[in-house]
Amino acid sequence: MEEQLVESNETRHGNNNTAIVFVSLYFLLLAFFIYLTSISVPKEDRIQKVIGSIEVTFSGEKVTPSYISEPNVPGSDLGLAQFHAELRQVFEAAIPLVENEVNEEGAQLLFRVPVSQLYVRGEVAYRENREELFSEVARILVKRASVQPTDVELLYDQSINLPKSNSLEGDLSVKRLGHLVSSFLDKGVAKRNIFIGLGEQGRDEVIFRFYERNAVTNLFFEEAPVQ
Known part of the structure; x- marks a missing residue:
């Protein structure tokens, strides 16, 4: 015991x-x-972007993130801050965590989208599920351009050497840019608001750069005044 x-x-x-x-x-x-x-030191803006992207992706609803500030233009006009916020929302809803950058002055917004996210291998037209993305981007750009001259630059950065001048018509990247421009024109974007280019940095991506026309240095000679 x-x-x-x-x-x-x-x-x-x-x-x-x-x-x-x-x-x-x-x-x-x-x-x-x-x-x-x-x-x-938590980055609240980045956290809000991730949460917003997840909510949109899984719920299918367009959620206005809390980091979107009020328009800086009175009335129904689209201010610069709201313009950037709406672009981020539509890009991140379609492609969660898409890479984006803003220049130091805050006047230019840039998105880097992998080619594989937009195109099926060998196809000229973008994927069908990107139609809503480009429709929304065109709508926002047209609205902003009515307030302040604002342009979009489409740069196709490919992983191969740039095509020679005598083979431009048959180059896949050139055809894709042409189709994308035609899509924007059909959606109401003016020709004067679209610029295109090719790059060979090897990143295999399409860069969308949105900027106010008076915020960049002209790359071409000014047109001579009409006599």
Whole structure:
């Protein structure tokens, strides 16, 4: 009987020690995470973008993220901040976590989209599920251009050498750019608001750059005044 009591007491003490060690480890981990939280600097705008993209992707609803500021143009006009915010919303809804950049002055917004996200291999026309994306982009650009002259530059950065002048017509990247421009024109974007180009940085992507016309240096000679 005495041996059984001794074994029972030892078992009880062993369980108590295990519980103490478990609780100690729990509070140690808790203190560690509190410390990490205290020294971290969360990027609220990036978190909101990710949350907004996830909500749109899985719910199928167009959610206006909280980081969208009010238009800086009175009435129903589309201000620069709202213009950029709406473009981010439609691009991130179609292609979650798409890479985008804003220049230091805040007047230019750029999106980098992998070619594989827009086109099926060997096809000239973009994927059918991108029709809504480009329709929304065209609508927003037309609305902004009615307030402030705003252009879009389409740069096809391919992984192969640029085509020679005598083979432009048969080049796939040139055909894709032509189809994309035609799509924007059909959706109401003016010719004067679209610029295109080819690059050979090897990233195999299409770059969409939106900018106010007076915010960039002209790359071409000014037209001579009409006499």
